[in-house]
Amino acid sequence: MNRPFTPPYPPRPEKPVATWRGFFGERARTSVYGWSQRAFEIGYLKRNILGFRVHILLDPNLIQHVLLDNAANYAKPDIVKTLLDPIIGRGLLTADAQLWREQRRIVAASFSPAAVEAQRGTFVEAAARAMEGWSDGQLLDMAAESTRTTMTIIALALFGGDPRLISNESMAQIAAAIEGFSEARMLALFRLPQIPVTPKGRAGKRGQIYLRKTLAEVVDDRWHGRIKGDFLTGMIDALRKQFSEQEARALSIDNAATFYLAGHETTANALSWTLFLLAAQPDLQEELALEAQAALSKGADVAERVPRLRLFLSESLRLYPPVPRFDRQAVGHDKLGEEEVEPGDVLSIWPWILHRHRKLWDDPDAFDIERFAEKRGRHRFQYLPFGAGPRTCVGAQFATTEALTILAHWLGKWRFVDIGHPAEAAGMVTLRPKGGLPLKLEARR
Numbered sequence: 001m002n003r004p005f006t007p008p009y010p011p012r013p014e015k016p017v018a019t020w021r022g023f024f025g026e027r028a029r030t031s032v033y034g035w036s037q038r039a040f041e042i043g044y045l046k047r048n049i050l051g052f053r054v055h056i057l058l059d060p061n062l063i064q065h066v067l068l069d070n071a072a073n074y075a076k077p078d079i080v081k082t083l084l085d086p087i088i089g090r091g092l093l094t095a096d097a098q099l100w101r102e103q104r105r106i107v108a109a110s111f112s113p114a115a116v117e118a119q120r121g122t123f124v125e126a127a128a129r130a131m132e133g134w135s136d137g138q139l140l141d142m143a144a145e146s147t148r149t150t151m152t153i154i155a156l157a158l159f160g161g162d163p164r165l166i167s168n169e170s171m172a173q174i175a176a177a178i179e180g181f182s183e184a185r186m187l188a189l190f191r192l193p194q195i196p197v198t199p200k201g202r203a204g205k206r207g208q209i210y211l212r213k214t215l216a217e218v219v220d221d222r223w224h225g226r227i228k229g230d231f232l233t234g235m236i237d238a239l240r241k242q243f244s245e246q247e248a249r250a251l252s253i254d255n256a257a258t259f260y261l262a263g264h265e266t267t268a269n270a271l272s273w274t275l276f277l278l279a280a281q282p283d284l285q286e287e288l289a290l291e292a293q294a295a296l297s298k299g300a301d302v303a304e305r306v307p308r309l310r311l312f313l314s315e316s317l318r319l320y321p322p323v324p325r326f327d328r329q330a331v332g333h334d335k336l337g338e339e340e341v342e343p344g345d346v347l348s349i350w351p352w353i354l355h356r357h358r359k360l361w362d363d364p365d366a367f368d369i370e371r372f373a374e375k376r377g378r379h380r381f382q383y384l385p386f387g388a389g390p391r392t393c394v395g396a397q398f399a400t401t402e403a404l405t406i407l408a409h410w411l412g413k414w415r416f417v418d419i420g421h422p423a424e425a426a427g428m429v430t431l432r433p434k435g436g437l438p439l440k441l442e443a444r445r
């Protein structure tokens with residue numbers, strides 16, 4: 001039998017890594033660096049970070065308690081709101097309690113299975129548009145291709161194909177805004193005003209301002225009836241019925257930004273990591289290309305006809321969860337096993353660690369396409385690429401169908417060849433391949 005492929009991962013020192021090291025080097029720029037081996041073996045860790053008491057939950061039962069059983073006691077943390085406020089304000093991702101419930105109710109129908117079904121044509125169109133520019137033997141940054149494609153899809157599916165949201169300028173500004181997060185996080189941790197000092201931080205701020213301005217224009221065109229009939233106009237109408245005009249306009253821009261960003265960056269990263277893993281395992285790639293070709297010859301619902309590719313995607317989301325961590329903050333007192341939780345404490349959930357935990361998975365760092373073939377023996381809260389509980393990702397099914405459709409179309413026509421570029425994880429909020437993902441393309445005949 002062939003040895004399983006184990007992609008390289010950040011170094012894991014034997015001893016716990018001191019908290020202060022989180023402020024320097026790679027650990028300050030990429031959230032998945034600086035974890036000791038121990039973190040992948042125990043169920044719970046407590047840290048005190050500049051006065052923030054952080055409970056790191058690595059046991060699925062504790063996670064279930066926070067995300068589901070006592071979810072009402074756990075809100076989105078203030079520090080996350082401070083970080084994200086300049087971009088997505090109080091939209092669905094960052095709102096809590098009643099404001100969250102009302103917004104979730106408004107968007108729910110747009111992400112129902114039937115609504116996702118209705119978007120299949122959009123997924124196919126965007127996948128095909130990308131391939132129009134490719135040529136045999138070309139070296140291409142597939143991370144950028146993935147981003148352009150998912151950006152096109154979100155613009156077509158939710159914003160009537162608005163060209164302002166599919167431009168290279170938007171792509172560059174979003175990349176800058178995301179790059180600026182590590183500095184913004186430091187400022188928030190030290191409780192300093194969000195005034196960036198480094199060139200990266202300043203470029204990030206400019207990116208945020210550009211995005212907000214563009215999305216305000218996109219909203220205003222719909223607000224004044226100049227553009228009709230897309231997801232955003234539906235959302236604006238629903239918000240206007242529920243809130244004052246001023247509040248409704250602010251929430252419209254917040255949600256336009258939320259869905260534009262949450263709706264494409266994560267899926268782009270999922271595609272990138274999956275393409276990296278396909279290029280690294282050429283035999284498996286050939287098998288999945290045959291499956292894709294057979295599915296494509298049978299009709300439109302290609303995502304339902306690629307079961308092996310679906311397993312591959314699940315395993316890819318395990319090894320490289322595009323959202324490697326997410327957090328909550330306790331509203332009231334609670335108990336987690338033996339541990340007391342006080343109001344204001346932060347509860348940190350790490351798909352990155354959980355998905356590679358020694359106690360939960362066999363050979364956790366190795367890629368194994370068969371791992372998800374059987375559900376038996378897995379805790380519902382040990383695999384969380386889309387979160388879980390009431391705040392689970394509203395776009396999970398959209399993203400899965402989208403990713404499978406794109407991958408099947410691309411794989412059916414092209415072979416993705418590894419050129420030896422090391423795929424290192426980067427990113428503070430989402431997990432991207434550092435420096436992009438250059439691969440060689442070969443046309444399949």
Ligand code: HEM
Pocket residue numbers: 092093094104258259262263264266267270321322323326327384385386387388390391392393394395396398399
């Ligand atoms: C592979 C792609 C995706 C991944 C890995 C992902 C991951 C996640 C995760 C982990 C959460 C929960 C965060 C938490 O509990 O704090 C979340 C929430 C959310 N996601 Fe996604 N997401 C993806 C695609 C999408 C898409 C395509 C959309 C929209 C079109 C979307 C919109 C949202 C929104 C609005 C929320 C907040 C939901 C709420 O709080 O009610 N996501 N996502």
